[in-house]
Amino acid sequence: MPLDPDIQAFYDRGREIDRLRGGFPSGPLEMERTRELINRYLPGGGLQVLDVGGGAGVYATWLMGLGHTVRLIDPVVLHVEQAAEAGVDAQFGDARELDQPDASVDVVLLLGPLYHLRDAADRQQALREAHRVLRPGGVLFAAAIARFAALFDMLIRLDALDDEVLPIVAEAVRTGVFRGGSKVFTNAYFHLPTELAADVATAGFEDTEVFNIEGPGFLVNDFEQRWADPARREILLAAARLVETAPEMLGAASHLLAVATKPEHGH
Numbered sequence: 001m002p003l004d005p006d007i008q009a010f011y012d013r014g015r016e017i018d019r020l021r022g023g024f025p026s027g028p029l030e031m032e033r034t035r036e037l038i039n040r041y042l043p044g045g046g047l048q049v050l051d052v053g054g055g056a057g058v059y060a061t062w063l064m065g066l067g068h069t070v071r072l073i074d075p076v077v078l079h080v081e082q083a084a085e086a087g088v089d090a091q092f093g094d095a096r097e098l099d100q101p102d103a104s105v106d107v108v109l110l111l112g113p114l115y116h117l118r119d120a121a122d123r124q125q126a127l128r129e130a131h132r133v134l135r136p137g138g139v140l141f142a143a144a145i146a147r148f149a150a151l152f153d154m155l156i157r158l159d160a161l162d163d164e165v166l167p168i169v170a171e172a173v174r175t176g177v178f179r180g181g182s183k184v185f186t187n188a189y190f191h192l193p194t195e196l197a198a199d200v201a202t203a204g205f206e207d208t209e210v211f212n213i214e215g216p217g218f219l220v221n222d223f224e225q226r227w228a229d230p231a232r233r234e235i236l237l238a239a240a241r242l243v244e245t246a247p248e249m250l251g252a253a254s255h256l257l258a259v260a261t262k263p264e265h266g267h
């Protein structure tokens with residue numbers, strides 16, 4: 001399945017491997033909170049995990065360290081190579097067409113593909129594929145970029161909402177479609193919280209919960225200093241926990257995480 005050339009070129013720059021470790025300012029907050037939320041749902045070790053759009057393997061290696069078996073799929077060859085170098089069982093592939101048997105894994109991570117599939121039908125196909133490969137009772141973790149994330153980030157943290165960027169952000173606010181091309185981030189899709197929950201339910205999942213991953217801390221413009229200070233770091237994490245499921249604050253998130261279950265019976 002073809003990958004948008006702008007998205008390919010964006011990831012070919014090779015920056016994804018460092019994004020969560022500080023390459024993107026609030027990346028460490030995103031990583032810490034994503035791990036914390038995943039941890040709440042994964043009892044013990046020994047689970048079969050499929051990490052779809054797993055990038056360079058940052059979550060895969062962490063889960064392997066916890067005793068899980070992880071297979072990673074990504075459509076960017078560089079990411080597959082980087083993940084393999086880190087010891088992950090990594091293969092080239094696309095979220096819309098997984099080379100994985102039905103009902104064969106306990107957990108699917110979809111932390112990235114929904115950001116980049118701009119057609120609703122493609123996003124639904126990726127979610128249905130996750131549903132197909134999960135065993136009944138298996139758990140899906142699906143991340144999205146929140147609809148207004150770029151508006152907040154460009155205006156408040158970066159002060160970069162200029163004449164060139166404003167129309168791109170305006171379209172994303174109206175429609176979710178972010179035509180960043182090679183200028184800003186890359187081409188993407190930004191979800192409303194209710195839309196993410198509805199997409200997951202339409203694909204056949206139940207018990208969906210949607211979390212605000214970073215909380216308001218992604219907007220502080222001295223993030224690195226605060227994160228480096230253990231006490232201030234705890235405040236950033238505590239602030240995120242305070243509003244993680246507050247419905248009104250989901251709209252002001254940077255990233256959203258939907259957690260849902262494949263029903264034991266039916267579907």
Ligand SMILES: C[S@@+](CC[C@H](N)C(=O)[O-])C[C@H]1O[C@@H](n2cnc3c(N)ncnc32)[C@H](O)[C@@H]1O
Nearest residue numbers: 052053054055074075076094095111112113116
């Ligand atoms: C922002 S990165 C996130 C990587 C990693 N999952 C994480 O959370 O750090 C988005 C990832 O989605 C991948 N991706 C983009 N389109 C995809 C698709 N159609 N199917 C699977 N993965 C895709 C990209 O190659 C990239 O590795």
